[in-house]
Structures are given as C-alpha cells and as structure tokens.
Amino acid sequence: MSSPVGASATEIRRLVASGEASCEEVARAHLDHVAATEPRVDALLAPLGERALERARALDDKLAGGTAPPPLAGVPLVVKDVLHIEGLPTTCGSRILEGYRPPYTATAVARLENAGAIVVGKANMDEFAMGSSTENSAFKPTRNPWDPARVPGGSSGGSAAAVAARMAPVALGSDTGGSIRQPAALCGVVGLKPTYGRVSRYGLVAFASSLDQVGPLARSVDDVALVANALCGHDPRDSTSAAEPAPDFSGALKAGPEGLRIGVPESFLAEGVETETLARFREALATLEGAGLRVVDVELPHLPHAIATYYLVATAEASSNLARYDGVRYGLRTPESGDLREMYGQTRDLGFGPEVKRRIVLGTFALSSGYYDAYYLRAQKVRTLIRRDFEKAFEACDVVATPTTPTPAFRLGEKTDDPLQMYLEDIFTVPANLAGIPGLSLPCGLVGGLPVGLQLLGRPFDEASLLRCGAAYQRLTDHHERTPPLT
C-alpha cells in the first residue's frame, strides 16, 4: 500500500472498507506526517497520538468482527480547539482556560467520531476565535504552509493549515465572521460555513451566539459534502439547532450545476479587491459560465456597512458570553487576589490576551447605558437590512459569488498593531453570518504563489446549491490539487 497521506476522505474510507488499509495504519501514517510537518507549520496545539491509535484499533476490531464500515471509517480529523472532547483540555487558544477539561464532547465531534473519523489533533486558533490570522493564539502563531512568513488566516488557521499540509484530509472549524472561509481561502483548501442552526453548537465554546456556526474544511468539495452528511442535523441539546432535515449532500452533487444562476454584486466588488485576486475571481466566473451557469449582476446595497455592524453585534455578544470566565468555575484564577471583585478583574486581566480585552471593552461599550440605542440596537437594525438585501438578491439568483478575501495571505505581524485593518480583512465573509446564510470558499488559483478563494453564498438551508457549483468547478479545474511545499 502506498502512503494514505494526501488521500481524500472518500479514498481513505474506500481503502479501509476494502481492507487495503487498516484504520491504525492510516492513523499512524498521518501522525508520522504530523510529526514531520508540524515544526514548519505549528498548526496543532495538541497531537492526540495515543488516543487516535487506540480508537483506530478499536474500529479495526469492530470491522474485523463484521460491522459495516461507517461513512467516515478511519478518516483522520483535526478539531479546532474551540470544540470539547470529554476529558481532554479545551484551551480556545487562551490562558484563561488553563487546566480546564470538559466533562462532555461537542455534538459536532461526537457525530464525526460516531461516523468513524479518528481525531489526530486539536488545532491552534485565535484566542476565543477572535482574529483573522491565528496570531492572537496565546500559545503560538500558526504559519501558512504556502509561505511560513505569512499567516494562515483565522480564526480557524490551525485547521486550515493542517488540511493544506496534509496532516488530515478533514478538519472542523468554527465561523463567526469568516473564520472557516477566510483561512480556507488563504491556505488553498475548501471551507463550508453551514446555515445558522444547521450544525449543533453544543460543546462549541461561545463567541457570538447568534453568529457562531461549526463547519468542515477539506481539500475537495466531495469531501466537504461527505463530512457535512455526518455533521448536520437537529440536536435537542442546542435550542438554536434547526429542525430542517439535512439532505444527502453527496447525492446532491450528482445533480450537476446546470440551471443555477450566479449573482455577482459588482458595485460592492469595486471596493478595494487587489487586482490579481480579482482576476482569479473573474476567471472562476468564466469557468462556471462555461459549465452552464448564468451570471447576473445583483445589488447588495448595505454590504458596505457589514463590517461596522458585525463588530458591534459580535463584540456585544462576546462581552456577555465571556463574562463566565471569572476564575470561579473553571480555568485560571490569580493566586491570593484579595476580595471577589479583585479576583475577577485580575484573573481576567491575566488570562485574556489583548484582542479579547479590546473586544470585551468595545462590546461592553456598545451595550452600555447611553450608547445602546446608537450602537447595538442600530447595528441590529442594519443587520435586518443586510438580510433583506440577500433575500432580494436571491429572487434573481441562486448563489451569490464574491472573492473570499480582498488579498492573499499577509505577512505575520503586518496587521497586529492595527485592529481596524485586521477587521477589514473580513469584508466579504461577515455578511453571511449576519444574514445566517451558508457560505463556501474554494481555491480558485494563486496570486504570487499564494492561494486565493472563490466564495459562494446561498439561501438559508441551501448548502446543496453551493456544493453543486463547487463540485462542478473542481471537476473543471485543478487548483484544489496543488500542494504547498511540505518540507
């Protein structure tokens, strides 16, 4: 057997199901590859070697005993360290969760493990998923496998870099304002943010609860569909989990993209997309037109206000969600810190990094007496306007297309001193979270040797149209098959 490293999830499942490879062999090969590539990439906070091998052997035993191979049998998986696995540390890239071991497993992880996936590591991330570069991790920055001097994007930068570096064919991330799609674009992999409510948030550490959504990253749309089949569906333990039954996404891909209409918000694109990145986007549109899709112009007039709206809504929700880190129930507590109030303040000052504090201060401000109406409430109203923009656009098209990011990956340190510049990186991704709609990013070529992404946005619960477009695009192009230098 040749090495399973670099094989797709679909292919690994086939190898395991046919007996050509054991789950243990697949896991061991990937763990060895992690050990070899991790010094260059720093994608993981914790490799899970022993646990992975034990679980792989247990699945091998079951298969040997005649159990039918589950849909992700033996498929190595990397999990962003914002999702709980019972008994293992969850750090969220933060010092404030030091020593915390959750007593339960996130539904998203449990669903994939029940489908046979083998978790090989937990991935680095911006602290509490706040950032667009993974430089806000309290532990280390992750590097872009295509150029170690550049960021992998964020906040799921560890997950995207791990998939790009072939540490696993599949990873889980979370996306509050682009945190799956933007790093997927900058690392040259596929990332799906499902419709809000499609995937359970039980066991996902909350950042902004009305925006957060868990989703998969992989190298092909086929693999993303395979994982989405196992991942999506109602969970009674998450009251925001949608009742809509999830379709068979892999089956939907067979339909082909013919007849779908692609809407392009031309006037919005005029705002500051780097020339070559825009050229790759235009080439991708031409390819899709060649595949039988019709491209039409659509107006999304309120999108220029999306960043402002997002950073008021998301930080307001974060300031509330992160009130729970107070040194009482879990994680860090500063030693000998006087009375209760002093202990709260000092624990939070010591445990949170600068970006998290900045967002707590901004969000608390937006919610505070005297400013609530002008900032938080007004942002919520603009959110309605943005959602209505999409509802109107989807009368004229089935999928909205934009570049995923305005530029390819920037250099480490380039934007760390200027938070507003970092926020503007999310211009094309935040609208989907505000509107609650699904978004897919897929590689559409290189700019100066660095990958950039095509973003497709769809109607609520219509991931299938995005995946159909994406799969058709990948059948006609080979951008997703390019490999970054791994040594």
Added chain:
Amino acid sequence: MARVTVETVDHVARLAHLSLTEEERETFARQLDQILAYAESIQELDTGDVPPMSHALAGGRFRADVPHEGLDREALLASAPDSAEGLFRVPRVIGG
C-alpha cells in the same frame, strides 16, 4: 458621535470586571475611537421602521420538558480552581 477617552475605557472596564494596565487603557482608548469612527457609517442609514434582528432563526423552539440526567457534579467541580464540600469556593465577598 462618541469620542472614546481613557475615562470611557475605565468606566467600561469596570462594568466588564477587567483590570487594565496603564498602557492598555491608553491603547484601547485610541483604537476604540478609531473603530467607532469607522462604525459611524451606520448612523447615516435610515433605520426608522426597521425591526432589530437579534437572531438568524425566526422564533425559538423548546424541547419537551422532560427530566433527564445532568452532568456529574464531581466532574464539573474537577475543573474548578477551588472547591469544597461539593461547592465552588471563592475569596471573601464582603468586608475584610
């Protein structure tokens, strides 16, 4: 609209139970002022009769009110910085 001063940051940090260093107070005041100046664009929009959107899903749904086993108390306390007699222990709350 709002011009953020160090005093604003101090007020908000108190509300959020954050002790900030001198340097953080000044940096945050400057950066938040920039961010809010950028966010002023939404003040120009006519939002008169637009309802606020707090969530992407319309309406909440509740599960059936059936008792079920919760998480194990000892397992939950195991991650606490300090606990005693099945409870979280905290520094003194009043006086001293």
